[in-house]
Amino acid sequence: MTILYVLIPLALLLLGLAVWAFFWAVGNGQFDDLDTPAMRIIMDDDDKPDGQD
Amino acid sequence: MAAPCFHCALPVPASCSLTVDIDGEKHPVCCPGCKAVAELIRDSGMTRYYELRDAPEPGVGRPPDEAAEWQVFDSAEMLDAFTERQDDAREATIYVGGMYCSACSWLIETTLGKQPGIRSAEVNPITHRLRLRFDEHAAHLSAFLATLANLGYQPQPLSPESTTRPEVAEQRTGLKRLLVASLGMMQVMMFAVGLYSMDYQGIDPDMQYFLRLVSFLVTTPVVFYSAKPFFTSAWRGIVGRKPGMDLPVSIAVGAAYTASVYATFTHGEAVWYDSVTMFVFFLTLGRFLEMRARHRSIDRSAALSTLLPNTATRIDAAGHSIVPVSQLSKGDRLLLRAGESIPADGQVVSGATSVDESLLTGEARPQSKSAGDDLAAGSINIDGMVEMVVTNTGSDTTLGTISRLSERARYARPAFVTLADRIASYIVVALLVIAAAVAVFWYFADPGRAFVITLSVLVVTCPCALALATPAAFAAAGSRLSQLRLLVTNGNAIESLSRATLAIFDKTGTLTMGLPRITAVVVVDPAWTEKDCRLVAAALEHASTHPLARAFALPDALPEVCDERIHVGEGVSGMIEGREWRIGNAGFVGGGASAGDSVSTHVFLGVDGRLVAWFDLEDELRPGAAEALDASRRLGLDVALISGDNRIAVEAVAAELGIDDYHAECRPEDKLRIIEEAQRRGERVVMIGDGINDAPVLAGADASIAPAHGALLAQTSADIIMLGDSLSPLGTAFAMSRKTMRIVRQNLGWAIVYNTLALPLAAAGFVPPWLAAIGMSTSSLVVVLNALRLSRFEQ
Numbered sequence: 001m002t003i004l005y006v007l008i009p010l011a012l013l014l015l016g017l018a019v020w021a022f023f024w025a026v027g028n029g030q031f032d033d034l035d036t037p038a039m040r041i042i043m044d045d046d047d048k049p050d051g052q053d
Numbered sequence: 054m055a056a057p058c059f060h061c062a063l064p065v066p067a068s069c070s071l072t073v074d075i076d077g078e079k080h081p082v083c084c085p086g087c088k089a090v091a092e093l094i095r096d097s098g099m100t101r102y103y104e105l106r107d108a109p110e111p112g113v114g115r116p117p118d119e120a121a122e123w124q125v126f127d128s129a130e131m132l133d134a135f136t137e138r139q140d141d142a143r144e145a146t147i148y149v150g151g152m153y154c155s156a157c158s159w160l161i162e163t164t165l166g167k168q169p170g171i172r173s174a175e176v177n178p179i180t181h182r183l184r185l186r187f188d189e190h191a192a193h194l195s196a197f198l199a200t201l202a203n204l205g206y207q208p209q210p211l212s213p214e215s216t217t218r219p220e221v222a223e224q225r226t227g228l229k230r231l232l233v234a235s236l237g238m239m240q241v242m243m244f245a246v247g248l249y250s251m252d253y254q255g256i257d258p259d260m261q262y263f264l265r266l267v268s269f270l271v272t273t274p275v276v277f278y279s280a281k282p283f284f285t286s287a288w289r290g291i292v293g294r295k296p297g298m299d300l301p302v303s304i305a306v307g308a309a310y311t312a313s314v315y316a317t318f319t320h321g322e323a324v325w326y327d328s329v330t331m332f333v334f335f336l337t338l339g340r341f342l343e344m345r346a347r348h349r350s351i352d353r354s355a356a357l358s359t360l361l362p363n364t365a366t367r368i369d370a371a372g373h374s375i376v377p378v379s380q381l382s383k384g385d386r387l388l389l390r391a392g393e394s395i396p397a398d399g400q401v402v403s404g405a406t407s408v409d410e411s412l413l414t415g416e417a418r419p420q421s422k423s424a425g426d427d428l429a430a431g432s433i434n435i436d437g438m439v440e441m442v443v444t445n446t447g448s449d450t451t452l453g454t455i456s457r458l459s460e461r462a463r464y465a466r467p468a469f470v471t472l473a474d475r476i477a478s479y480i481v482v483a484l485l486v487i488a489a490a491v492a493v494f495w496y497f498a499d500p501g502r503a504f505v506i507t508l509s510v511l512v513v514t515c516p517c518a519l520a521l522a523t524p525a526a527f528a529a530a531g532s533r534l535s536q537l538r539l540l541v542t543n544g545n546a547i548e549s550l551s552r553a554t555l556a557i558f559d560k561t562g563t564l565t566m567g568l569p570r571i572t573a574v575v576v577v578d579p580a581w582t583e584k585d586c587r588l589v590a591a592a593l594e595h596a597s598t599h600p601l602a603r604a605f606a607l608p609d610a611l612p613e614v615c616d617e618r619i620h621v622g623e624g625v626s627g628m629i630e631g632r633e634w635r636i637g638n639a640g641f642v643g644g645g646a647s648a649g650d651s652v653s654t655h656v657f658l659g660v661d662g663r664l665v666a667w668f669d670l671e672d673e674l675r676p677g678a679a680e681a682l683d684a685s686r687r688l689g690l691d692v693a694l695i696s697g698d699n700r701i702a703v704e705a706v707a708a709e710l711g712i713d714d715y716h717a718e719c720r721p722e723d724k725l726r727i728i729e730e731a732q733r734r735g736e737r738v739v740m741i742g743d744g745i746n747d748a749p750v751l752a753g754a755d756a757s758i759a760p761a762h763g764a765l766l767a768q769t770s771a772d773i774i775m776l777g778d779s780l781s782p783l784g785t786a787f788a789m790s791r792k793t794m795r796i797v798r799q800n801l802g803w804a805i806v807y808n809t810l811a812l813p814l815a816a817a818g819f820v821p822p823w824l825a826a827i828g829m830s831t832s833s834l835v836v837v838l839n840a841l842r843l844s845r846f847e848q
Contacts, residue, residue, distance in 0.1 A: 001257070004263070005263065008244075008263075009267075011240070012267060012270065019236060026225045026228050032221055032224065032225070
């Protein structure tokens with residue numbers, strides 16, 4: 001059980017890192033639009049104009 | 054009727070045989086503009102747009118008839134006013150009018166992204182704002198604006214000051230708070246599993262202390278960062294002597310946290326970090342979802358400005374110049390062409406035209422205007438070219454005044470103290486008194502157990518379930534309503550709706566579609582058949598832009614018209630096979646035209662000064678209107694109809710839908726007065742209407758609902774926005790609001806029963822703190838699960 005004294009602080013460290021990364025991403029405007037990305041994933045950007053495919 | 058336009062979903066005029074070829078299939082379109090847009094979308098390889106967009110709203114995305122003159126935005130002066138320099142690029146923020154779903158933002162970003170000189174284009178579909186970065190040496194701002202206009206949107210460059218968006222900042226903070234609460238909750242739950250299981254298996258005191266310490270570390274930011282808004286709002290409530298829902302929440306979080314910290318450092322019996330974090334997470338999630346719904350309502354300032362054009366043609370000593378509307382001032386002389394919207398209040402100096410003032414007055418028929426008549430900003434010049442002199446600009450115009458009026462009516466609404474808040478306030482005060490009494494009693498009876506028992510009392514009776522009862526039900530109801538394409542923009546809407554006793558409907562554009570249709574043709578000259586009359590009328594009206602003209606379109610080959618002339622405010626004349634035909638009002642057609650008493654709008658047709666026939670035109674009922682009214686009546690609501698339209702037309706709609714209580718020819722003030730009178734009689738009024746003139750009326754009612762494609766301003770003062778075309782979800786909404794309030798009452802009842810049962814047990818010292826914590830969590834869970842039943846609600 002002593003290993004917990006190492007693993008839990010390690011988990012907290014990772015948690016802190018995740019929070020920091022998320023705050024950075026939010027501040028960077030990556031979460032300002034929560035609707036379009038959900039659609040973008042299902043849209044192919046490689047649709048060719050008529051006559052080119 | 055023929056298929057609607059593939060691009061904009063408006064009916065295709067019979068005379069129009071344009072089609073657009075997409076994926077090898079020919080689709081009909083209603084005008085060359087829509088054809089051009091559809092082809093532009095196809096040629097850019099983005100036909101997926103048509104598959105991905107939501108059901109098209111008729112008219113949305115339709116290109117302007119006359120391309121706006123964007124070049125004015127390329128001058129150095131304008132570029133400085135509307136863009137910011139960033140390194141070697143310029144950044145502009147553009148409000149994109151006419152967007153209605155995420156597919157639009159994808160279309161805009163992808164199309165603009167392919168243009169030369171573009172650095173980045175990002176659209177926020179919620180705020181309808183496009184952030185555009187471009188190289189000013191390689192591209193012109195006007196090119197991007199023209200592309201947007203060609204796609205059928207109405208771009209509106211915003212000056213940098215007006216682009217700092219409090220909503221964006223609020224959403225970012227809300228997201229951060231939510232994330233801290235959710236990650237914190239998950240971590241603390243994990244530690245709690247260890248703590249609880251070790252309670253049974255026997256625990257190493259060092260390990261227990263360590264787990265409590267890390268729980269404390271993780272919970273602290275959750276309490277002080279994520280739950281901060283609850284504390285500040287609770288404090289405001291105390292200062293303002295109006296303790297709200299946030300006070301019990303704060304006390305629960307604060308007390309459980311403080312007690313846990315105390316227990317941690319004194320090696321006490323139990324900690325409640327898991328309950329604290331879970332509680333904060335649920336509350337923060339509820340707040341976040343509520344905030345998102347709120348942001349979806351379109352902001353007022355932008356809504357107002359999109360009704361005005363970007364530029365106006367000013368008549369100077371030197372000639373004509375195109376200036377931005379923001380630079381207009383009183384006394385300027387402007388030239389108005391047909392089809393342009395009027396940029397400012399003013400008077401006609403010369404020329405004659407007819408003007409569509411339906412946004413301001415609700416009057417569907419165009420008003421004829423000649424020298425000396427007043428013009429209102431936001432109305433549309435339909436068919437003539439006039440010169441006007443500006444009397445008022447910007448927020449001083451009638452449009453601006455109406456928007457301010459609606460703002461005032463909104464704030465004048467009595468502060469609504471919810472049932473839940475009232476009960477929670479009493480209960481929280483009572484609980485504090487009881488906890489204090491218990492503490493005093495045990496201090497004298499058994500000082501060693503006094504703190505633990507008081508703590509158990511506080512935790513077991515913690516008004517968590519009480520605090521969650523209302524928001525959980527409202528959040529579930531809001532998400533179910535949005536599936537029905539009803540958007541709740543005001544937190545009180547559901548409660549106000551559930552108490553409504555009188556539903557007042559507006560006519561034009563709400564109960565009816567706002568599109569006229571021929572209901573009868575009365576031929577008075579036996580020399581002609583009905584078919585002849587319809588053909589001649591269709592041929593004559595083909596060239597007209599008059600709103601009624603669309604009703605005449607026919608799919609047949611039309612006779613040829615020579616020397617066609619549009620007589621402003623009167624009708625159309627033209628030569629067919631050598632005879633002069635006229636279509637329009639009675640005086641214009643001549644021959645003693647009179648249709649007697651009838652319920653609809655009349656259009657007369659005559660040849661060589663003799664009356665041949667008249668047409669009855671009526672506005673079609675909106676789908677689901679009858680169902681919505683039936684559902685309202687079934688729920689015991691009284692139904693009334695008020696309209697600015699003429700008595701006969703209103704009577705017809707009232708008769709068709711079986712409405713006994715109707716008022717015609719109402720001005721906005723009259724409508725507001727009718728509502729206030731009903732409210733004085735003790736009725737609770739829900740107003741369903743659109744149109745700018747209805748905005749104060751909507752705000753004055755207890756609850757308000759507006760169709761999304763009505764005038765934008767009406768949406769901003771409405772509590773609920775209908776995104777779909779049909780009125781039938783309204784019945785479900787009424788029923789659902791009542792069900793929601795029923796669930797809120799059940800939740801409150803359960804919470805009260807639980808608290809009254811648990812309280813004596815805890816006060817007597819039978820409930821150890823860990824059991825108290827489980828009781829608290831379970832009672833909250835029951836409340837949330839009960840609320841979730843709403844998300845499956847069917848009428």
